[in-house]
Amino acid sequence: MARLRLLALALLLLLAQQLIVALLPAWARPDLLLVFALALGLRARATESLILAFGVGFALDAMSGAPAGLYALLRGTACAATRLVDRALFLRAALPWLLFAGVYAIVDGLLLGGLMRLFAPASALGWLDVVARQLGTAVATAVVALPVLYAVTRADGESDADGTVPLMGSRS
């Protein structure tokens, strides 16, 4: 059930992102699905979360004009990076989490810029351009980081009551 709830949450966030695109200017748009992928990195079922993060990225690739595989790689990497960083820093408190989400939004932009430079150099954007435009997104992403983490925790953790899936916080 937790898996289904997480899938439903991913779909809901995808639609919310669509609504955000229609309503907010580009510099003020949070990246909800990035936060979702980051939050998956905190789940106890690590491999399953990684596959889900790649899946969400694949859906983004299919729906956007991005080259195939770009967002799959970025979202999967975001999930894996959270897991790595969480071993060194405690990301589960509010302030570290929103700081991490904000900083990672910029890293995500830089990774995207690097991958575009590597695989589609003719379409690559300038580094300064990427950072300048990602700053606003980073702030907006940090603002929504906590509610999205809460939503992921709820979707994942409700099944804890019947003991099927461990709560976020323990590691496999």
Place this chain on the structure above:
Amino acid sequence: MSELVRRFRYPLTYLVLASFSIIGLASRPEPAELGIAPRLVLDATAPLERMVVLPVSAARSLWNDYLALVGVRHENQRLREELLRLREENLQYREAIVASERFQRLADFRSAREVPMVPANVIAHDVSPWFRSIVIDQGTSSGIRPGMPVITDEGVVGLVAGTTPGASKVLLVTDPQSRVDAFVQRTRARGSVRGRSIAACEFEYVLRDGDIRTGDLLVTSGLDAVYPKGLIVGLVADTKREPYGLFQRAQIEPSVDFGTLEEVFVLLDRKELPSEAEFASSVADLWSEPDADHVASSDLPAD
């Protein structure tokens, strides 16, 4: 062995999935019909996205048409003045039209048939902040194929990048992967319009001595074998000429307002480049020596 796999399950999974993603990235296919998995995703999410976007467009339309009328009086006055100026300009154009009718007849003779179009509604915009694409509600069942140009009455929108039977993904001209061969209507200075994933585009590879000014109109040249010649691309917003280099650049404001785009037309007649074999044979014909047996006697110099 199984213990080893179990131990390194997480990094192994990451490596496998990342490899698939990188293979996808490296292959960078031409616009084509989407595969089964992306088609399923697009077909499943397109109706949901439409449900989300429709109320927003309705609310925006209500706001623009009924509520946001502050300053209409001032604008009315300005428009009246502009109308007078345009009437005068219109008279001059009428004269020009008479002169160009003869040329038009010649042009019509050359392009005997009209390009068939399919109207389509925009059902979703790109959720990524870095790429610019839209999803339209017509697909292969309406005759749409990848690579077909998409336009509106305002100008060039983009080209079809992927299709399913009921929907198509359109890469906008503002996407960084998009290129449109165009020229300045006034001076015919030619270059390539490149998207920058923001509202403006860039006009690149224009020869340094090309005459470009702010306000110039840019139209498609038809030389990219995608867009027909003469479609409006946008206006020159700013020019940039470095003290060195062969080329100059200009910033272009696209003629289409992509933020409020609701209906588009897909041109069904996609121009095809000649195949490599056709091209090679035509080039060979061009440079081949004339056959002595077939040279007409009239071509030979008189004794």
